[in-house]
Amino acid sequence: MTVTEEWCDRCGEAAATGAHGACAAARALEPPRYCTRCRRRMKVQVVPTGWSAVCVEHGEIRC
Template structure:
């Protein structure tokens, strides 16, 4: 798969934003990504008591664990 280009939590290009200052990246340990890291499309996210899954219509699914 292609290299990660977008932040999975705020959708901004990685080259144009400071990941240390990204509010979404700081929540990364607790929440699933909301945007695809490859195309910045909004993903369909499902959270369960045991984890989460996030699906991009073009790049497939990622899951916790």
Template sequence: MTEPTTGEYCGHCGQPLAAEDHATCRTRLAMEPPRFCTRCRRRMKVQVTPRDWTATCVEHGTVSG
């Protein structure tokens, strides 16, 4: 399992972390699951249940919260 805020790309918008300030994205990631893999920028399959969520990248596996 990897953290949704670590890696080369933003887990919320999918843009490179070095390209811009992602303060708004970090705030949103505190309340909702990541939509993009932070390692490869692929769109992830996200499943939200009343108690938790999972986000799965076909290349790098699952992140949960």
């Protein structure tokens, strides 16, 4: 199964439309804010060693 990104994980807008260069640059320093699969706002926790982001539908991402 291949998962394609439908939504931008920083601004929440459609990934296929518009320029997301600023989003990509910001994501180098910030955790994701939106789930790329369902566009839900994720619960994000930042700690000194990294971050975690949780979507209620699709689970957790860690760095």
